[in-house]
Amino acid sequence: xxxxxxxxxxxxxxxxxxxxxxxxxxxxxxxxxxxxxxxxxxxxxxxxxxxxxxxxxxxxxxxxxxxxxxxxxxxxxxxxxxxxxxxxxxxxxxxxxxxxxxxxxxxxxxxxxxxxxxxxxxxxxxxxxxxxxxxxxxxxxxxxxxxxxxxxxxxxxxxxxxxxxxxxxxxxxxxxxxxxxxxxxxxxxxxxxxxxxxxxxxxxxxxxxxxxxxxxxxxxxxxxxxxxxxxxxxxxxxxxxxxxxxxxxxxxxxxxxxxxxxxxxxxxxxxxxxxxxxxxxxxxxxxxxxxxxxxxxxxxxxxxxxxxxxxxxxxxxxxxxxxxxxxxxxxxxxxxxxxxxxxxxxxxxxxxxxxxxxxxxxxxxxxxxxxxxxxxxxxxxxxxxxxxxxxxxxxxxxxxxxxxxxxxxxxxxxxxxxxxxxxxxxxxxxxxxxxxxxxxxxxxxxxxxxxxxxxxxxxxxxxxxxxxxxxxxxxxxxxxxxxxxxxxxxxxxxxxxxxxxxxxxxxxxxxxxxxxxxxxxxxxxxxxxxxxxxxxxxxxxxxxxxxxxxxxxxxxxxxxxxxxxxxxxxxxxxxxxxxxxxxxxxxxxxxxxxxxxxxxxxxxxxxxxxxxxxxxxxxxxxxxxxxxxxxxxxxxxxxxxxxxxxxxxxxxxxxxxxxxxxxxxxxxxxxxxxxxxxxxxxxxxxxxxxxxxxxxxxxxxxxxxxxxxxxxxxxxxxxxxxxxxxxxxxxxxxxxxxxxxxxxxxxxxxxxxxxxxxxxxxxxx
Numbered sequence: 001x002x003x004x005x006x007x008x009x010x011x012x013x014x015x016x017x018x019x020x021x022x023x024x025x026x027x028x029x030x031x032x033x034x035x036x037x038x039x040x041x042x043x044x045x046x047x048x049x050x051x052x053x054x055x056x057x058x059x060x061x062x063x064x065x066x067x068x069x070x071x072x073x074x075x076x077x078x079x080x081x082x083x084x085x086x087x088x089x090x091x092x093x094x095x096x097x098x099x100x101x102x103x104x105x106x107x108x109x110x111x112x113x114x115x116x117x118x119x120x121x122x123x124x125x126x127x128x129x130x131x132x133x134x135x136x137x138x139x140x141x142x143x144x145x146x147x148x149x150x151x152x153x154x155x156x157x158x159x160x161x162x163x164x165x166x167x168x169x170x171x172x173x174x175x176x177x178x179x180x181x182x183x184x185x186x187x188x189x190x191x192x193x194x195x196x197x198x199x200x201x202x203x204x205x206x207x208x209x210x211x212x213x214x215x216x217x218x219x220x221x222x223x224x225x226x227x228x229x230x231x232x233x234x235x236x237x238x239x240x241x242x243x244x245x246x247x248x249x250x251x252x253x254x255x256x257x258x259x260x261x262x263x264x265x266x267x268x269x270x271x272x273x274x275x276x277x278x279x280x281x282x283x284x285x286x287x288x289x290x291x292x293x294x295x296x297x298x299x300x301x302x303x304x305x306x307x308x309x310x311x312x313x314x315x316x317x318x319x320x321x322x323x324x325x326x327x328x329x330x331x332x333x334x335x336x337x338x339x340x341x342x343x344x345x346x347x348x349x350x351x352x353x354x355x356x357x358x359x360x361x362x363x364x365x366x367x368x369x370x371x372x373x374x375x376x377x378x379x380x381x382x383x384x385x386x387x388x389x390x391x392x393x394x395x396x397x398x399x400x401x402x403x404x405x406x407x408x409x410x411x412x413x414x415x416x417x418x419x420x421x422x423x424x425x426x427x428x429x430x431x432x433x434x435x436x437x438x439x440x441x442x443x444x445x446x447x448x449x450x451x452x453x454x455x456x457x458x459x460x461x462x463x464x465x466x467x468x469x470x471x472x473x474x475x476x477x478x479x480x481x482x483x484x485x486x487x488x489x490x491x492x493x494x495x496x497x498x499x500x501x502x503x504x505x506x507x508x509x510x511x512x513x514x515x516x517x518x519x520x521x522x523x524x525x526x527x528x529x530x531x532x533x534x535x536x537x538x539x540x541x542x543x544x545x546x547x548x549x550x551x552x553x554x555x556x557x558x559x560x561x562x563x564x565x566x567x568x569x570x571x572x573x574x575x576x577x578x579x580x581x582x583x584x585x586x587x588x589x590x591x592x593x594x595x596x597x598x599x600x601x602x603x604x605x606x607x608x609x610x611x612x613x614x615x616x617x618x619x620x621x622x623x624x625x626x627x628x629x630x631x632x633x634x635x636x637x638x639x640x641x642x643x644x645x646x647x648x649x650x651x652x653x654x655x656x657x658x659x660x661x662x663x664x665x666x667x668x669x670x671x672x673x674x675x676x677x678x679x680x681x682x683x684x685x686x687x688x689x690x691x692x693x694x695x696x697x698x699x700x701x702x703x704x705x706x707x708x709x710x711x712x713x714x715x716x717x718x719x720x721x722x723x724x725x726x727x728x729x730x731x732x733x734x735x736x737x738x739x740x741x742x743x744x745x746x747x748x749x750x751x752x753x754x755x756x757x758x759x760x761x762x763x764x765x
Contacts, residue, residue: 003291010284012277013430013735014744018098019281020091020288028084029292033299035077084296088289088308092315095285098742099317102278109271110326112750113264117337119752120264122221127257227256228753260751265338265349267748272330272350273439274745279323286318353440361446368453375460382467389710397709400466402547403486403554405713407459407493409544412717413537414452416724421445423728427673429735435530436746441507451505455493462489487555522587523594529734532591533727539584540723542618543716546580549573577626581618585611603654610646617643637695644691652684656729657736659684671736683725690722 007022289312297305312318331350339346383389388397422445424431432442443451462485469482497509511530518525519535538545553567567573592608595601617639624632652658658680663670668680696715738744 003287007284007288010280011428012281012744013428014433014738015098015281015742016428016739018094018742020095020285020292021087022288022292025084025087025091025292026295028080028087029295029299031080032077032084032296035080036299039077081300085308088292092289092312096316099278099282099285099320102281103320103322106271106275106278106326107322109274113267113271115754116264116267116750116752117333119221119225119754120260120337122219122225123257123260126219126222224754226753227260227751228749261338263749263751265334267750268330268334268338269350270746270748272327272334273352275323275327275330276352277744279327282317282320282323286312353438355440355442355444357444357446361444361450365446365450365453368450368457372453372456372460375457375464379460379464379467382464382471386467386471396470400470401709401713402550404459404463404466404489405716406544406547407455407489408713409541409716409720411452411456411459412720413541413724414448414455416721417727418445418448418452420724420728420731421448424731427732429673429732430738430744431731431735433744433746434731434734434738435533436528437511438507441511443505443508447505458492459489462486483554487551490551519587519591522590526598527591527595532588533730535584535588535591537723537727539588539614540719542581542584543712543719545584546577549576549580552576578619578622581622582615585614585618589615607650607654610650613639613646614643640695644695648688648691651687651726655726655733656683657733658729669733669736671739673732673736680729683729686725687722690718690725693718 004022004026007019011019290309293305293309293312296302331347334350335341335343335346339349421431421443423429425445432439435442466482466485496504497513499506499509512534515530515534518528518531519538522531522535525531550567553570553573589608589611592604592611596604596608617636620632620639621636624636657669659667660669661667665672665677668677672680674680693715696711
């Protein structure tokens, strides 16, 4: 693999603009190479120039023409090299500045983690003392005593390795050898030792003059510390509504220790990943500059390349060693305090898991695709043979098809999601970071495609078996059994979804279940991007969710034999029939309200109004569907039209960030990841068309060639397709927001809050 491809592949997507412009430097080197080759091709002409020298001297052209041409050619070559070194200096300045900013960030964060570890150790000692006094239950006592087997003095001293001085880093002023270079200020560095910090003057300074006093009682820290209530669980949210966290004097209990350890453990893991990315950033940029200078030396055969490499080595990014020191300290601290000194277990938690592509995924995806196509053809032939789409078979279609259509919608959603993942990867969109997947657990587009085709095979097999056993002349005795086919299919899918064993992508299944549960519990949980992203997708599956009403009616209310004709006679069914179209938008409305109160941004309030209008339109449309009155038809048409206009504008302007009149790309946005602008205009037009197509569910145009059930299915599939298109551009816009802020790490809430931090935050407010 060429270095340029490997360089682009290993870039942190959110930091792309901060990397060395490798392609730009290579382009200038190619210009230098072409100039040198053109000079070599001109060499044979010098003999002819000598033969004509007498004529040129007599005519007075030798001094003016030949001299001017040679000076012009030499000047042109010199200007190209001047441009190369000027560009090189700019790139070195850029990566030095960015790297210094990242070093300052990790230094500040290391100080915060050091204080958090102080408080954790003090809390462990307090819980240990309470356990030794008999305050712990037997099941907690063994756990706490096992994790607190070291003395307070040892723990308070050994974790000091993370504490880093904020002094500036060392370097020496280097004069520019070739052209106008960058003048670097004299800087001093602090070298981290076990319990001392060595200053630039060579004198060691004892660590301990910061937030804590190493000689004092470590339990005194708890007098200045409170456990942060981040309102992450429903119980915390309910308590936070009725209690003032600033005046709530929290006591430290053994039950809180596990939560605190889990949060701080996650914070150390994220901090370690951040250090690895900063180190990788430094290594890849230095490698790129080294490659560039080797190419320059090969092209020009000059020694200046080696001199400039010395300048790079002495620069901030080339000489700084703080990241390596911090990596070693974090590893030692994490292994001791969070892995019970188990090196293998600790490093397994810190190092990201690399995921390997399996050839079996591609093989089974192809097999399931072929099986699905064959089964789909068989189902179509069976439906056509029995004339189920005509009047004589309409009752059977209305009763049976909705039971299986829910799986068709899910399969379509999975296939479109697989396409989204493919294009996200193609255009370097860091979707695993945006969704918060653990490293190595995110699914590739092949794996999602495998799940979709596998579910298609399972559902089509059941549907085809149902058709043959229900409509066959010799299989009437199995009619009772075939009625259980849809319920059995649902049971199989639910068993696979909730299976506790590590099969069929358990981490992804549990991530989905967790996000879905958080959506259902809105607004009791803190809203994250996966939560509202999933809730938006659920709003596009209203028709599929409404199919669950028939399952309740057929199998819960005992109307499996009478089918839908008797379902509306039950009050429970009618309530669900009204509630199902409203529930997804209501949950999304509650999420917006939660974010409005937490983040204090008016945009979430406007978004909640959007979903509230959709709820009103859904209720009116459902009433119109049941009562069939002209007045309700007009109300449904007006409310749905308003929703379509508002939702379309919100999709394009706020979710996608498009329609910016004064951007570099008119009516789009400044930064575009897809190189073709026509794609964005086509997506906007398609979003409008598909939004309007949703109006068919309200207007109910009579299409004689299609059954009403078929029309509903087509419109629902178009809505799912629209949601898939929306997903790509929504995540692209989120990625660009991260790139603009160089946000490449998750923000992990720390468990402890010091009193001085509260005072500073109150002053800032």
